[in-house]
Amino acid sequence: MKNIMTITPSNTQEDANNKANNEIVATESSSGEIENHPFAPVLPPNATIMMMGTFPPTSDKWAMSFHYPNFYNDMWRIYGRVFFDDANYFRVGDEKRFDPERIRNFMFERGIASCPTVKQAIRETGNASDKNLTVVTPVDLDSILPQVPKVATLFTTGGKATEVLLGLLDKPIAKSKHPKTNQSMDYPYQWQDADNKKMDVNDLTLYRLPSTSRAYPLSLDKKVAAYKAFFERDG
Numbered sequence: 001m002k003n004i005m006t007i008t009p010s011n012t013q014e015d016a017n018n019k020a021n022n023e024i025v026a027t028e029s030s031s032g033e034i035e036n037h038p039f040a041p042v043l044p045p046n047a048t049i050m051m052m053g054t055f056p057p058t059s060d061k062w063a064m065s066f067h068y069p070n071f072y073n074d075m076w077r078i079y080g081r082v083f084f085d086d087a088n089y090f091r092v093g094d095e096k097r098f099d100p101e102r103i104r105n106f107m108f109e110r111g112i113a114s115c116p117t118v119k120q121a122i123r124e125t126g127n128a129s130d131k132n133l134t135v136v137t138p139v140d141l142d143s144i145l146p147q148v149p150k151v152a153t154l155f156t157t158g159g160k161a162t163e164v165l166l167g168l169l170d171k172p173i174a175k176s177k178h179p180k181t182n183q184s185m186d187y188p189y190q191w192q193d194a195d196n197k198k199m200d201v202n203d204l205t206l207y208r209l210p211s212t213s214r215a216y217p218l219s220l221d222k223k224v225a226a227y228k229a230f231f232e233r234d235g
Contacts, residue, residue, distance in 0.1 A: 034120055034136055039067050041115035042107050047148045049235050050113035052139070052165065053157040054130050055121050066100035067114050068212065074220055075157070075212040076103060082228045083110070112235065113148050115139060117156070117164040129215075130160035138164050142192055145202060153234050154187060154204055158211035165206060179208045182226050207234065 037055060056062070056069055063071035076098045080089030083106075090098045090106075107114065120137035145151065156162040159178075166173045170190045179185045187206035209230060210216060210223050 032122060032124070034122055037116050037119055037121075039065070039069075039116070041113065041144060042067065042104060043113050043115065043144070043147045044108040044111055045148070046108075046111045046150060047113035048111050048150050049153045049155060050115055050148060050151045051157065052115055052117045052154055052161050054116060054118050054160050054164070055123075055133055058123070058126070063097035064100045066098075066103060067116075071096045071098070072214055073212055074214065074223065077220070078212055078224050078227050079103075079106075081224045082231055110235070111150075113151060115144055117161045130158060133160060135164055138168060141168060141189060145189070145191075152204060153207060155207040155209050155230065155234075157209055158213075158216070159208075162206070162208045179206065181208055181210050182229075183208060205234075 035055075038059070039056065053068070056067070062069035068075035076090040077087040080087050080091075083089075090103050092099050106112075117139050118133070118135050118137070119139060120135075122134040122136060124132040124134055154165065156165060162178055163175075165187070166178060168189065169187070177185075184205055184207040187204040189202045189204055191202060207230060210218050210226050212223060216223075
């Protein structure tokens with residue numbers, strides 16, 4: 001696994017964090033504390049594309065225990081409109097929450113994986129802002145990709161996730177060459193075994209889509225159009 005940050009917990013902290021991560025335990029984090037990502041990846045064995053974001057909001061903002069849990073994040077409205085022409089397709093009646101089982105079943109049926117780019121992070125200001133998120137441990141693609149062998153395209157949901165993934169490549173990519181929103185690039189990921197020995201290169205495509213946060217200055221209609229165009233071409 002490739003590490004891209006310099007923050008390293010002690011062995012005791014690391015053991016505790018790994019245990020919490022394995023048990024998929026959400027931990028409350030105040031500013032400066034290392035927090036584990038609370039949700040396990042969704043990895044349909046037939047997946048051909050994989051969605052990769054960063055970190056969810058603090059648990060007081062969750063409407064469900066699943067990826068993109070904030071009711072006011074538009075991810076699942078976008079999926080509803082793209083695939084079913086209904087922004088409320090995944091909503092539970094008139095409640096302010098989405099149905100995680102319905103979403104999960106849909107992802108398995110469509111072959112869409114979802115895996116965060118970040119396993120451990122520090123919320124420098126205690127909120128969900130990527131701008132103030134310090135990545136401690138990035139995703140371990142060496143363990144994830146073998147579980148989704150048909151995946152050929154990774155798509156990120158913002159600049160931070162894109163930056164983290166590009167930081168895992170053997171050859172650094174200048175920030176000026178990072179894909180802008182709605183752009184793609186080759187992603188030649190270099191496998192490593194358990195002893196950090198270099199293995200085969202996995203030639204993937206990395207595509208950057210707009211953030212679905214309402215803080216991102218783009219209308220819902222334009223976000224829907226971007227995601228629809230991506231799925232029509234790659235999904």
